Amino acid sequence: MEEAFICFPSRRSVVYSTHAMVASSQPLACQAGLDILKKGGNSADAAIAIAAALNVTEPASTGIGGDCFCLFYDAKNKKVNALNGSGRSPAKLTLEYVRNTLGINNQNNIPMNNINAATVPGAAAAWVDTINYFGSGKLNLSEILQPAINLAENGFPVSEISAWMWKKGQKDLLMASPNGGDMLINGHAPKTGEIMLMPKLARTFRKLAEKGRDGFYKGEIAQAIVNLVQSKGGVMSLDDLAAHTTSRVDPISIDYKGFTIWECPPNGQGITALMALGILGSLQESGKINDLSKMQHNSVEYLHAIIESLRLAFEDTKYYVCDPEDYHIPVKELLSKKYLAKRAQLFDSTKATVDIEKGSPDNSSDTVYFSVVDDEGNACSYINSNFHGFGTAAIPEECGFTLQSRGASFVLKEGHPNCLKPNKRPYHTIIPSIVTKDGELWLSFGVMGAYMQPQGHVQVFLNMVEHKFNPQVALDAPRIMIEPFCPKDLTSVIYIEDGIGNNNNKDNVDDGDNDDGNNDNVDYDINKNKNDIKKQLENLGHNIVITKEWDRAIFGRGQVIQRIIDENTGIRVWCGGSDPRGDGQVIGW
Template sequence: MEREDELPFVSHRSVLVCGSACVASSQYLASNIGIEILKKGGNAADAAVAVAAALNVTEPTSTGIGGDAFCLYYDNNTKKVHALNGSGRSPGKLTLELLNSQGYSKKHMFPSNHGHTVTVPGAAAAWCDSVDKFGSGKLSMAEILEPAIKLAEHGFPVQKITAHAWKQGSWLLQEPDNTYGQDLLIEGRAPGHGEIMKNPKLANTFKELAENGKKGFYEGRIAQAICDAVTKFGGVMSLEDLKAHVTTFEEPIRTNYKGHTVWEIPPNGQGITALMALNILEEFNLKDMGHNSGQYLHILIEALRLSFADTFKHCADPSKVHVPIDKMLCKKYASERRQHISSDRAIPEVCSGESLSGSDTVYFSVTDCHGNACSFINSNYMGFGTGIVPENCGFTLQNRGYNFTLEPDHPNVIAPNKRPYHTIIPAMVTSAETGELLASYGVMGGFMQPQGHVQVLLNMIEFGMDPQQALDMPRFCIGHGHTVKTGSLEHVALEYGIPDTVVKQLKDMGHDVTPHIKGFGRSLFGRGQIIAQGNWPFKPENNCYWAGSDPRADGAAFGY
């Protein structure tokens, strides 16, 4: 019998090629629901919201309507990329002075499941606003949410990796004070692999959103239940905080990497980290170094270390503090940072702020028959988030506020009505020459995300891999993936499959490495999805979509 800690990669998965439309997600039922919406006449945005809701049902260990969401939307008619920031803000009464009076400080952070970590859940508004702003107009929210509602009411078989994560995080739901945590358990325990799980209370939450729109979530019964739950666990969220929540539509940030325009969400998200690293890497002859060679990995690791160091210093809510985005993305600045990379390790200046933590998320991508694409990401933050379940709601509340710092002079210091530094980031690639979509992609997983964006993108651009091959390749992770703090940029985790000779080379260069991580430990390296236009980068004129789904998850890419 296979041991619980084993997750062997012993099968081959071919890249999916399809002619009209495609969905790639971490759960096959959710991917299928996305296809169902597309066949009913919905577009990429409509299908993305349906997938997000389905993943809330099937992977509450990672995502949900009690968390946040971001998306990039490519409009094929205008060749324009739009950005939606669906992250929530801290309560209006949550001040540093209040926290200090309660004994919390830079050296003593509140627990990750405390009510203070709950920021206003932005996902519900993000779903509604994605459909309103980018949707086809042919399907109502009720029609878009109907498949997820049925899934929650009738039940679904829990997949292997999700069952493992559910068991790992179930202690939060089993806490004696978490009265309604049992709603996400079966007889007080996590559902096992293949067991049927139902969540009728979540189905009712979706029905209220479908019938009443955003008001159905941010006002009334659900809003009151959220406030009551947060208060019970020591937080100060009010009905006014929920009612005041708004999604923002941003100008996405981008850089040109060798003729490819790479798009990310601007801060408060960390997508800028990936763009800065690509700017640094652009002048290196990476292809001649060889894929995942010692020298190649060294250069990537150092570029990302330098980029993280700058991001940790500056990234915060730009509506509250100045974030020097133009400087950080300047090619001249990248050239200056490039000088810090040598044959040995670079030692970037890292901020001395609080630790930043992150964990599970869902990323998925959708393309439609009109050439539109939606790169979408949704998260509770750390697994089940706080694990706090509001009464009769069927979802957990995120703990995104744990990513604030309590250092008074830091840009990301906690303050009222402020968005925290955010780890979840969707990405896209377009042709710098024509504006045509080349790829809609992302890699979830805390601070692994910009690292994953860089690694899988270079797998395609520099080494000509198709989307599935790009996702299959072993990865590295700086820090500990789910916890990045002062000094942790020293550590590098290496996935099983990177040869011992390369491990030795990195050690000889001065890297602190942990090699051969496998089994369920592979979650450290994130789980990605990619949909490319044509057999990009070889034949972008091919009208087919080429898609890959990460073997580190339970998902699949579906198309027609």
């Protein structure tokens, strides 16, 4: 019988500090990041220490065998920088090969547990490049990876939700490769609080620390990856691994009521959040809906506007988001006020829109997100993922990590922008975010969780901007999630979290005055009003499913760090929150 999900949820207070702050889904990973900051590292250095420590403590979400994306706010020049650390398909992985090998038609995707879903891992190179491009220069890679190496070699107690995810993936680990036992204890997933050692992963980290990217993409580790993939019918080669590069890219943004929201560009889905916010802005400007700040938080009116804006955005981005090196993506046009206003015209306040089609702009899964800010005012918003659980769950010999399954995001339909091709990056769900105001950092945040991520960005951002919630309350608030890839012959499901629509309490906010801003009085009683909210949304034509217990994992797990200025002294204060749906925490210094 499965253990109940958090029978008595603990109230979390928002965390404040003045020097630096880290927020992640694992306390031990937070400590690794803080250790690096105290040794003189900056937010980029600490982010990589956290990424590696999360690979150790939460491998059912993330790892060096996956991909990552980074946004870095440079306080000196007030510029937001971006890195695309996603990998590409093997050079010999053609559409014809996949169809013939797997016997699937052009409407399907590569199964997540098939080795051909493994794209070249991008994380290792991106970790190295993050430090090279944005790091302090005071610490080398070996020093930065040492906290994670210590955890892997000496052992660590497994946290509650990580243990639950590990158990879910136990069967996959045992079936995917002969090396599944490397990430289990006597053939079983570690239990909550049980000590887990991962010496083979520590060995992989040492190789990376000693030789840089060549320690992963060439030599023993690369050969182990290729041997495993080819033994299971895949076509990845040593040349595929050696040719991998991280891409420095220009972030994309949109303005919303004086704030600028930054996301990584496609092949990531961050543009979905920007489009949804742009549509919401247009709806308010045109008078089609009331100002969101005047609406009751998570009321039917409020949720309907968010749901419809997200649906309109997803209908475009699920088509256009792909590898920009393979297909021209009209990013500028998709984010233009003219086009977003045109999409907003499809909104109907009295009913859900059916049969939404993608627009034609004029041409002119289990993941970890973490945030770090440092004493110099820099911020690193970072996300790393296997895609779904352990990814393919296949472990290269003596390496201690699993290969991701990101290739399952390719479309196997000729002519589609995201159709599988050799040496191509697929549609990516993982997205970090940064918000600036008048050029100054205001927020470093993200919400992990596959297609929930842009939806989480929109909801958490609006919680803070429109309803003045502090970071912790903004994350505590119940969320909704639309099902963006529902077949046309089915009604798209809207999942709503138990307790939604119950707080409606604007007394408990952070207005920048440095009051405690905690969530003492916010009431999310799961038995209040949920049936009323469900019924009213169904009356508008939405297909509603109330979600509770462990199923709440679909709503993602977020981290938020906000920059505020003390009115009396002018001292900068960091203000952070960590999602109660995860094991994480915020640590300030």
